[in-house]
Amino acid sequence: MPWCFSSGTGPVNVGSGEEISILALAKLVASVVGCDGEIVRDLTKPDGTPRNLVSSARLSAMGWHPGIGLKAGIACTYAWYLEHVAQAEAG
Numbered sequence: 001m002p003w004c005f006s007s008g009t010g011p012v013n014v015g016s017g018e019e020i021s022i023l024a025l026a027k028l029v030a031s032v033v034g035c036d037g038e039i040v041r042d043l044t045k046p047d048g049t050p051r052n053l054v055s056s057a058r059l060s061a062m063g064w065h066p067g068i069g070l071k072a073g074i075a076c077t078y079a080w081y082l083e084h085v086a087q088a089e090a091g
Contacts, residue, residue, distance in 0.1 A: 003028045015054035016066045 026039050
């Protein structure tokens, strides 16, 4: 696979190394896409993964660092999605 990068030592996590809660991520996505609806959580259910921190230390050691922040990345991805949905619907 030409698009696959290998460090030669197994999988490499890609991330910023910054932690964000699932609720904060949901609020960020809602903000980017312009959704003002309520985010509803069922506090009687298990949390599952309330937050996630991906260590990108191995990738950083190889010289890679994120070039775009999370909010900007979500905004770019959403813009791409909207453009491609419009193209698919047109044709």
